Amino acid sequence: MEKTILTAAGILAGTLAYAAAPVELVPVQKKDLAVTTTQPVSIEAFHTASIGTRVTGYVKAVLVDIGSPVKAGQPMVAIDAPELVAAVNVLQAEIKDREAALAAAQSEQKRVKALADKGSITEKAAQEADLRLQQAAAAKSVSEAKLAEAEQMLAYSSIPAPFDGVVSIRSVDPGDLVAADSGAVLIEVAQLSSLRVVTYIPEREAVWLNNGDRVSLSFDAYPGQTFSAKISRSAGVLDSTTRRMRTEIDLDNAQGLLFPGMYGKVTVELEYRRDALVLPAGSVRLNDGAPHVYAVENGTVKRLPVATGTDTGTQIEIISGLSGSEQIVANSIGRLRDGDAVTVKSRN
Numbered sequence: 595m596e597k598t599i600l601t602a603a604g605i606l607a608g609t610l611a612y613a614a615a616p617v618e619l620v621p622v623q624k625k626d627l628a629v630t631t632t633q634p635v636s637i638e639a640f641h642t643a644s645i646g647t648r649v650t651g652y653v654k655a656v657l658v659d660i661g662s663p664v665k666a667g668q669p670m671v672a673i674d675a676p677e678l679v680a681a682v683n684v685l686q687a688e689i690k691d692r693e694a695a696l697a698a699a700q701s702e703q704k705r706v707k708a709l710a711d712k713g714s715i716t717e718k719a720a721q722e723a724d725l726r727l728q729q730a731a732a733a734k735s736v737s738e739a740k741l742a743e744a745e746q747m748l749a750y751s752s753i754p755a756p757f758d759g760v761v762s763i764r765s766v767d768p769g770d771l772v773a774a775d776s777g778a779v780l781i782e783v784a785q786l787s788s789l790r791v792v793t794y795i796p797e798r799e800a801v802w803l804n805n806g807d808r809v810s811l812s813f814d815a816y817p818g819q820t821f822s823a824k825i826s827r828s829a830g831v832l833d834s835t836t837r838r839m840r841t842e843i844d845l846d847n848a849q850g851l852l853f854p855g856m857y858g859k860v861t862v863e864l865e866y867r868r869d870a871l872v873l874p875a876g877s878v879r880l881n882d883g884a885p886h887v888y889a890v891e892n893g894t895v896k897r898l899p900v901a902t903g904t905d906t907g908t909q910i911e912i913i914s915g916l917s918g919s920e921q922i923v924a925n926s927i928g929r930l931r932d933g934d935a936v937t938v939k940s941r942n
Contacts, residue, residue, distance in 0.1 A: 618923075618924040619890060619922065619923060619924060620873065620874055620921070620922055620924040621920075621921060621922070622871050622873060622918045622922060623871070623872045624870070624871055624872070625869075625870065626868050626869065626870070627867040627870040627872055627904055627906065627909060627911055628867075629802065629863070629864045629865040629905075630861050630862060630863055630864060631795065631796070631799040631861070631862050631864060632859055632860065632861045634793065635811065635843075635859060635860045636791075636792055636855070636856070636857050636858075637790070637791055637792070637852055637853065637855060637856045637857075637858075638789065638791075638792055638854050639784035639785055639789065640785045640786070640788040640789055640790055640844070641784070642762070642783070642785070643756045643757070643782065643783045644763075644779040645670075645753060645756070645779065645780055645781045645782065646772075646776070646777060646779055646780055647673060647750070647753065647772045647773075647776075647780060649673055649675045649748075649750045650675065650771075650772065650774045651673040651675035651678075651751060651771075651772065652673065652674045652772075653671060653674075653766055653767065653768050653769060653770045653771075654672040654674040654768065655671070655768055656764065656768055658671075658761045660763065661760060661761065662761045663758075663759075663760055664758070664759060664760070664761060665755060665758050666754075666755055666757045667754045667755065668754060668755045669752050669754055670753050670754065670755055670783075671781060672752055673751040673752075673753070673772060675748065675751045678747050678748040679748065681744045681747075681748075682744045685737060685740050685741040685744055686741060688741075689734065689737045689738060692730070692733050692734035693734060695733065695734075696727075696730040696731055698730075699723075699726050699727040699729075699731075700727060702726065702727075703724060703726070703727040706723035755783055757783070758785065758787070759783045759785040759786060760783070760784055761781060761782070761783055762854075763781065763782035764780075764781055765779060765781075766781070786847055786853070787848055788846055789847045789854065790843070791811060791844075791845050791858075791860065792841070792842055792843075793840075793841050793860050794836065794841065795828070795838060795841050796837065797832055797837045799864060802864035802865055803825065803839065803841065803862070803864065804825065805824075805825050805828070806825060807825040807862055807863055808822070809822070809823050809824060809825060809843055809861065810860070811843070811845070811858060811860050812859050813856050813858035814857055814858060815856055816851070821845065823845050824843070825843060825862065828841040843860065867904055867911055870903070870912075871916055872909050872911055872912070873909070873910055874910075874924060875906075875909060877925075878900065878910050878912075884899060885901070885902050886898060886900060887900055887912075887915075887923070888922065888932075889916075889922055890921050890923065893936055893937070894936065895931070895932065895933065895936055897932040898915055898920070899915055900912050900915030901913040901915055
């Protein structure tokens with residue numbers, strides 16, 4: 595771009611002329627303006643489940659290892675819990691006894707009712723038979739509930755995968771004694787078909803952040819390659835120590851190119867203006883809260899108030915005050931005053 599240099603000419607003490615410092619002129623540009631921020635990122639699994647045990651016993655079999663792909667519901671660890679097996683057997687036998695007792699009570703109640711209808715026994719005897727039937731039925735229901743609970747606990751001796759994913763940690767071996775109340779992690783499963791790309795946006799840029807903002811991702815493992823995505827969610831609060839906002843980008847990983855723990859960079863497009871009037875940031879001055887620029891018209895410097903919009907740090911959007919055809923002083927504008935005469939010199 596051809597640049598123009600001008601020298602301010604002034605009259606000192608009525609007769610003495612002096613030349614202002616050379617300054618450059620820049621045209622007002624009409625262009626698309628993007629406000630971006632580039633930050634480091636790391637990759638996390640979309641879901642991670644750390645799985646323990648709800649029963650106490652010895653590990654009978656470990657059916658997976660690290661790197662094993664698993665489907666939701668697939669058995670991963672089998673635990674031998676003989677006490678639970680015994681409890682189920684006892685309750686099953688108990689239910690058989692309860693069923694026999696209930697059948698006997700039903701038969702007795704039927705017989706007593708027939709006698710009561712004939713007046714052969716008292717009403718009290720009939721009521722007692724009804725009560726024994728109710729008690730037998732209740733006892734059977736209690737035993738059935740206990741059996742269902744015991745069978746559910748026994749079912750916990752087989753540990754299934756919670757979702758489709760990959761085994762990322764295996765910290766158990768056959769023969770290990772595991773306890774329900776230990777809190778120990780036996781298996782960890784990570785969902786890797788989709789990933790969370792995590793970054794922390796500084797306070798100044800976080801105020802511009804919106805879900806759906808376009809981003810470009812690059813990772814150290816794939817130099818020269820970029821991945822396009824959008825902001826999925828942000829925390830909505832700044833970390834009290836770093837003054838940054840956790841922000842997440844959901845990224846499809848069906849091809850398995852990326853892994854949790856990878857590092858890279860993200861460039862977030864925070865704001866985008868089409869056909870904006872733009873000037874270099876250094877050409878806009880702010881005195882007493884009023885932004886203004888200096889334009890050259892007919893060899894004279896003219897101060898023009900302007901309204902500014904998006905500021906990228908290097909370029910500023912001019913919302914109003916300029917038509918777009920002006921030539922604006924780019925630097926050394928602190929030396930100029932409104933109405934100063936200037937001499938324009940051109941250079942390439």
